[in-house]
Amino acid sequence: MTALLDRIGRPVAAVLAVAGIAAAVLVGGGGLDTVVGCGIADDDRPSRTAEDWVTHADHVVVATPTAERDTGRRDFTEGALRYATDRTVTFRTDDVLWSAKSPRHSLGENFDMVAAGWQVYRNGTRTKATTAYAPRLETGHTYLLALRRADDRWTVLGEGAAVPFDDRTVARGEWCGRVLGEENVARGERFSRTDDRSLEKLLAGRDGQAVKRALDSAGAKASAPKP
Numbered sequence: 402m403t404a405l406l407d408r409i410g411r412p413v414a415a416v417l418a419v420a421g422i423a424a425a426v427l428v429g430g431g432g433l434d435t436v437v438g439c440g441i442a443d444d445d446r447p448s449r450t451a452e453d454w455v456t457h458a459d460h461v462v463v464a465t466p467t468a469e470r471d472t473g474r475r476d477f478t479e480g481a482l483r484y485a486t487d488r489t490v491t492f493r494t495d496d497v498l499w500s501a502k503s504p505r506h507s508l509g510e511n512f513d514m515v516a517a518g519w520q521v522y523r524n525g526t527r528t529k530a531t532t533a534y535a536p537r538l539e540t541g542h543t544y545l546l547a548l549r550r551a552d553d554r555w556t557v558l559g560e561g562a563a564v565p566f567d568d569r570t571v572a573r574g575e576w577c578g579r580v581l582g583e584e585n586v587a588r589g590e591r592f593s594r595t596d597d598r599s600l601e602k603l604l605a606g607r608d609g610q611a612v613k614r615a616l617d618s619a620g621a622k623a624s625a626p627k628p
Contacts, residue, residue: 439531439577444559448547449599451619457558458547459504461616463566463609464492466540467511471518485530486518490538498545498609499616506550514538514555529578535560542575543567545612564601571612572605 447453454461473487491513500508516538517530531537536544547562548555557563565586567574572583583605604611 439533444561446549446558448557448559449561449601451600451615452623453558454547454562454600455499455501455616455620455623458499458549458562459501459506460497460508460548461499461612462494462508462546462548463496463498463543463569464494464512464546465543466490466538467493469516469540472515473518481522481524483521483523485520488516488518488538489513490516490540492544492546495543496609498613499620508548508555512548512555514557531577532563533560535563535577536565536575537578538563539575539578542580543569544574545571545609561599561601566609569608571607572601 446457448457468491469488471486472489474484475486476484491511494508494510494512497508517532520528520530522528529537536542538544543566545564545566547558549558550556565572565574565576565581565583567580570583572586574580576586586601586605600612600615604615
């Protein structure tokens, strides 16, 4: 399966909604409300660790959505769901924390990505579609993104390469359509296992300089001569 935002255009969330399947993601004592589509992750590129990012990404950026529009509408003739859409989100590049020595494409001051959109039911209800274990990428928030170029558009490596970054703090902000602090994002991600070495877990609550140091260190290790 293609990377996280490559696959948003497929009607995966819509199929889940029609089938009545919802992923219940528990966060903290009160719990996070059931969010359709926010529990099944299947990325074809490693995306969780700093080593994954420097190996597969073109750029790692701090970026803020500034606009969005509905795209990729898919109509349904049967079932409760009337139609589903994606969103094309325009981002402002706030900061470039790391770039490959030979990136496939340069990154401008603004760029677009396709993100999870909306599900509209025949009764008029409009609900958020979400991406498994990842932010929805909404205006009013800031994100840490490990980007690559695929099919002539920008996308992130996978679910681990789109990280909430409100207040320039790792794992703080919008996640699966909800606004959470870093502790609750961690619980919702279910990455509290002791063997999990994801960048998001290791640097939760840290700033951009900590991310940059981790990426530079991973890059140095990757380029070091093998003994």
